[in-house]
Amino acid sequence: MPEGRTGQGYSGESLLFLTDEQLRQGIEAMFFAYRGFTADPDRILAELSYGRAHHRAIHFINRSPGTTVNNLLSILGVTKQSLNRVLRTLIGDGLVESKVGELDKRERHLYLTDQGAALEATLSDAQRARMRAAYKDAGPEAVQGFKKVLEAMMDADMRRAYAKLRETGA
Amino acid sequence: MPEGRTGQGYSGESLLFLTDEQLRQGIEAMFFAYRGFTADPDRILAELSYGRAHHRAIHFINRSPGTTVNNLLSILGVTKQSLNRVLRTLIGDGLVESKVGELDKRERHLYLTDQGAALEATLSDAQRARMRAAYKDAGPEAVQGFKKVLEAMMDADMRRAYAKLRETGA
DNA sequence: CAGTTTATGTCAGTGTTGTTGACATTCCAA
DNA sequence: TTGGAATGTCAACAACACTGACATAAACTG
Numbered sequence: 001m002p003e004g005r006t007g008q009g010y011s012g013e014s015l016l017f018l019t020d021e022q023l024r025q026g027i028e029a030m031f032f033a034y035r036g037f038t039a040d041p042d043r044i045l046a047e048l049s050y051g052r053a054h055h056r057a058i059h060f061i062n063r064s065p066g067t068t069v070n071n072l073l074s075i076l077g078v079t080k081q082s083l084n085r086v087l088r089t090l091i092g093d094g095l096v097e098s099k100v101g102e103l104d105k106r107e108r109h110l111y112l113t114d115q116g117a118a119l120e121a122t123l124s125d126a127q128r129a130r131m132r133a134a135y136k137d138a139g140p141e142a143v144q145g146f147k148k149v150l151e152a153m154m155d156a157d158m159r160r161a162y163a164k165l166r167e168t169g170a
Numbered sequence: 171m172p173e174g175r176t177g178q179g180y181s182g183e184s185l186l187f188l189t190d191e192q193l194r195q196g197i198e199a200m201f202f203a204y205r206g207f208t209a210d211p212d213r214i215l216a217e218l219s220y221g222r223a224h225h226r227a228i229h230f231i232n233r234s235p236g237t238t239v240n241n242l243l244s245i246l247g248v249t250k251q252s253l254n255r256v257l258r259t260l261i262g263d264g265l266v267e268s269k270v271g272e273l274d275k276r277e278r279h280l281y282l283t284d285q286g287a288a289l290e291a292t293l294s295d296a297q298r299a300r301m302r303a304a305y306k307d308a309g310p311e312a313v314q315g316f317k318k319v320l321e322a323m324m325d326a327d328m329r330r331a332y333a334k335l336r337e338t339g340a
Numbered sequence: 341c342a343g344t345t346t347a348t349g350t351c352a353g354t355g356t357t358g359t360t361g362a363c364a365t366t367c368c369a370a
Numbered sequence: 371t372t373g374g375a376a377t378g379t380c381a382a383c384a385a386c387a388c389t390g391a392c393a394t395a396a397a398c399t400g
Contacts, residue, residue: 017310023298024233026305026317027207028335031226032328033320034204035247037197051356056201063194069378077205082358084379106366106377128193134322135196138315140187145308145315147196150203152304158202165198221385239348252387254349276347276396345398351391359384367376 040126053086055123058112061096062120063165066109068101075161095119210296223256225293228282231266232290233335236279238271245331265289
């Protein structure tokens with residue numbers, strides 16, 4: 001196992017940021033930061049006895065109203081059975097509405113109800129608040145680097161999904 | 171709910187990177203990137219019928235050999251019952267060794283066995299490989315920004331734990 | 341020394357979230 | 371029209387988090 005230096009070949013440029021130690025720090029930063037990232041919504045969700053899966057569903061339905069179950073499935077990267085359980089409770093609780101497709105009656109199009117939209121707002125307000133504080137602390141240049149590295153960390157299909165969402169939203 | 175612009179007050183400087191839309195992009199990037207971040211170790215772990223919890227324990231025991239259960243507990247942020255279940259299997263499978271403390275016999279000090287260290291190496295090689303590729307893609311400046319934002323995203327206690335680990339390792 | 345606190349482990353129960361398997365419905369194409 | 375593909379639902383199960391209660395041993399405190 002190469003220790004302390006990457007196996008990528010050490011050119012003239014400074015590649016010190018690619019040492020195993022640097023990479024390990026990044027890995028641990030990612031671990032701790034993700035806990036912070038989810039902490040605020042998690043607290044809110046716990047009171048409603050929902051979990052992260054509910055949050056994710058609500059987020060992406062809000063993001064793309066009328067999306068189909070299949071669509072959501074490919075974004076979330078879970079099995080349809082797993083998603084279905086979450087959707088069932090959200091529909092049962094009146095946060096999400098499921099409409100049979102007009103063109104294709106096999107499809108279900110998903111929408112947030114007013115109540116669902118309210119919860120979405122609460123959750124994303126909390127998450128954005130932390131994000132905003134972090135961005136502000138770190139500054140615009142750091143944010144650009146942050147996004148660049150995150151995008152490079154994704155699998156190809158995630159990058160596609162991410163890009164698609166940005167098209168819609170920007 | 172303010173939409174499109176943060177509520178922080180818009181000074182003369184460019185704060186466009188703090189718009190709700192920008193923050194949402196960051197949130198989604200974080201979501202997708204974390205999937206990528208864990209994907210490679212997850213595949214390896216699945217074959218051994220271990221999970222992320224095992225990976226985390228192995229990682230931090232490797233990081234701080236001889237650490238106590240309590241210490242690990244505060245880093246991982248889970249209950250002792252949850253950690254104990256994981257440790258029990260790892261010790262039973264001969265990947266982790268638990269030694270009664272010499273000074274304080276209540277404490278258990280945790281070490282990786284050779285077999286445990288081998289798995290740790292496999293897992294972190296896989297995770298580092300992706301990290302290295304992402305870092306290389308994004309470049310040194312981006313990496314600096316990446317770490318800066320992640321650190322700003324942590325809770326105070328996580329930041330402490332993270333800093334402590336960096337002391338040891340650097 | 342007696343009583344309390346600390347560190348650890350265990351048992352039982354519960355909830356969320358992931359999985360696979362089986363199945364119903366709908367669409368489409370041979 | 372019949373068979374396959376796509377879409378979604380229900381049931382059962384496993385992993386892993388949680389709480390609560392309790393046991394043990396060691397350390398600390400008055």
